[in-house]
Amino acid sequence: MNLQQIEKEKAMQANSKQEIASLKEEIKALNEQLMKNKKLQASPQEKNPLIFQDDIYGGITIDHPLIREIVQTHQFQRLKDIKKLGYTYQNIPKANYSRMEHSIGMYYLAGEYVKQLQRRQPELNITESDVLCVQIAALCYNLGHGPFSHTFDMFLDAIHEKNKSGKPWKNVSEASVKMFHYMLEDNEGLMASFEKHFDNPKEDIAFIKELIQGTGYEQRKDKKFLHKIVYNKKSGLDVCMIESTVRDAAVLGMNVTFRWKTFLNQVHVLRCDDGESHKCFSKDDLEICNDLFRTRHSLHRDLYYARKSRMAAIMIRRILVKSNEIPIIKDKSRRVTISQATKSMSGYTELTDSALNNIKLLVDDPEVQVLLKCLNTMKVIGQIGYVTPTDEWNEDKITQHIVQSIRSCDISNELIIDPTKHGYENWNALTQYYYTSDGRTGQWTHEWAQPPPSAAKQLRIFLVSGDKDLIKEVQGVLRELIRDEQLIPGDIYPDEENYNLMPQVPPLKKEEATELKEEVASALATV
Structure with missing residues (x-):
């Protein structure tokens, strides 16, 4: 064996020693991690653990x-x-x-x-x-x-x-x-x-x-x-x-x-x-x-x-909004309004579904009390219809058109446009990595979370009113709008679905609404 071969052999041995040393370090690190995992499995546990009987997973034990x-x-x-x-x-x-x-x-x-x-x-x-x-x-x-x-x-x-x-x-x-x-x-x-x-x-x-x-x-x-x-x-x-x-x-x-x-x-x-x-x-x-x-x-x-779920949600939202001026939530030594409670975690801690009970006792607004009773008796607000919006006819424009088309009274506060969601709102931005059976990786883009053809966005129109004549008047306006502007799929809801309506709490007449707005503007100007 000549000198060159001897040096080559020594270099190969040196590389092997480095690889062996590197492998030993990896094995040592893995052993340390395994020891940590054993410690995790033997982590401190409660002598009297909490056990939740869950309908989906069975018994869930909380012992840490x-x-x-x-x-x-x-x-x-x-x-x-x-x-x-x-x-x-x-x-x-x-x-x-x-x-x-x-x-x-x-x-x-x-x-x-x-x-x-x-x-x-x-x-x-x-x-x-x-x-x-x-x-x-x-x-x-x-x-x-x-x-x-x-x-x-x-x-x-x-x-x-x-x-x-x-x-x-x-x-x-x-x-x-x-x-x-x-x-x-x-x-x-x-x-x-x-x-x-x-x-x-x-x-x-x-x-x-x-x-x-x-x-x-x-x-x-x-x-x-x-x-x-x-x-x-x-x-x-x-x-x-x-x-x-x-x-x-x-x-x-x-x-x-x-x-x-x-x-x-x-x-x-x-x-x-x-x-x-x-x-x-x-x-x-x-x-x-x-x-x-x-x-x-x-x-x-x-x-x-x-x-039906959305109508209940709309009624609760309206109850909360109309009750928001009254301090009904306890925040330590004081009472605050619902929106004020969100600015203080001590107050927010006390804000739960029981807020409706507080509202029932402390808020004397007639419509609020009517809506609370409706929730418990399963009475509903007026159901007008639904439309498919376009770039030109969006939620705001449809609202404005209907409100301005009703001559008998001001329904700006009673008309509700409720956009539906289908669960695929951001689907085109979602991606996910995958692996194949041979160990390669890739990324799903358009194949991932692809919405079905039925996942179209629609707008539902409701009226917080039990006035059947007013409901029919609003439906007439919506029917013409769907026909003239081709907002389809779209239709009005059948009469039989407006069968268990809330009691009438009439909206303000146009002139009354104008007078009230002027009074509010005048009061604000003096503050």
């Missing part, structure tokens, strides 16, 4: 002391008094579960999700703190909801438009972060428990807030895939969507082909062509996932935006 402590706070227990589906239970009795049940379900699913990844892919270095953060974020995701859930969002939109003022938050997840922050401040000893169970509580709390809002990657930058478990803006398929869809489908007795346990077993975190690690689904599961979106679309049509 920190999770139990959160569940027992006033801020979380408040969710028992907020119906997830608003007043829908009046028409569909099984739709009576609370935001608390939904939150416990999200906690359970998120825990199963992240633990599956932790067990299958130890190289991801998912720690005990990571698991706990994801579980807490899922548990607290709904903290920001107000009375009757999304009906309260309608109230905030109406108040914002009426007062030309800024909303207290951009979305419910932002409100949930505010309530979570207040929970830490308001419960003595809770922050100490976070410090006990987290090595870096300040960073972990910031991470939990990021997970709830689904924005920002300041924490756990090497584990961005964790940000997409609780709330996923990119794909639309997250723990919140899965839990809501599966639970609400059960309300209607719908068959769901999506099997969440099988789905979670097939999720992998892989490095994709953008250089980032993403949660990837099996390419074979595209239709199963799309079927979940189709189920969600059916729920929008048959449950969330069922006409």
Whole structure:
């Protein structure tokens, strides 16, 4: 063997030693992670765990002391008094579960999700703190909801438009972060428990807030895939969507082909062509996932935006708006209005579905009291019809046309245009990564969450009135508008559907409305 061959052999041996050393380091890191996982499985547990008997998942056990402590706070227990589906239970009795049940379900699913990844892919270095953060974020995701859930969002939109003022938050997840922050401040000893169970509580709390809002990657930058478990803006398929869809489908007795346990077993975190690690689904599961979106679309049509459900939501919104000048919510030592309560988490904590009871006792507005009775006796507002908007004939223009066409009275406050949603509002922006059987990765774009042809947006028109003659007059205006401008599909509702109308609370005549507006303008000018 010549000198050149000897040097080559030594170089090969040196490379082999480096590879062996590198492998030893990887094995050491994997062993350390396995030890951490064992510690996670042996994490401190409550001697007397909380056990929730859930209609969907069976028994859900909460045995981590920190999770139990959160569940027992006033801020979380408040969710028992907020119906997830608003007043829908009046028409569909099984739709009576609370935001608390939904939150416990999200906690359970998120825990199963992240633990599956932790067990299958130890190289991801998912720690005990990571698991706990994801579980807490899922548990607290709904903290920001107000009375009757999304009906309260309608109230905030109406108040914002009426007062030309800024909303207290951009979305419910932002409100949930505010309530979570207040929970830490308001419960003595809770922050100490976070410090006990987290090595870096300040960073972990910031991470939990990021997970709830689904924005920002300041924490756990090497584990961005964790940000997409609780709330996923990119794909639309997250723990919140899965839990809501599966639970609400059960309300209607719908068959769901999506099997969440099988789905979670097939999720992998892989490095994709953008250089980032993403949660990837099996390419074979595209239709199963799309079927979940189709189920969600059916729920929008048959449950969330069922006409009777929307009429109840409209009535509640009107009750809340007309009662907003009266301080009915207790905020520590004072009483505040509903909108004022949203600016103080101590007041917002007291704001639940029970607000209607306070309104019944403290607000003497005749229409408010009539609407409250209608909710309990299942009387309805006037049903006018529906149209399909165009670029020229949008919601505002249709409203203006109908109001101006009614000569007998001013119906600007009674006419309601209610846009429907179908569950595919942002479908063209949704994407999802997948993997194939041979280990390649790709990205679904147009194939993912594709809406069916029936997912067209429509506007429903209602009138907060029990005056049959006025309802017919408004229907006549709408019928002509549909015919002349071809706002189809569109039609008026049949007479027999306006059979159990609310008592008449006549709107102001045109001249009375004008006088009132002038009085208000004059009063404001002197302030």
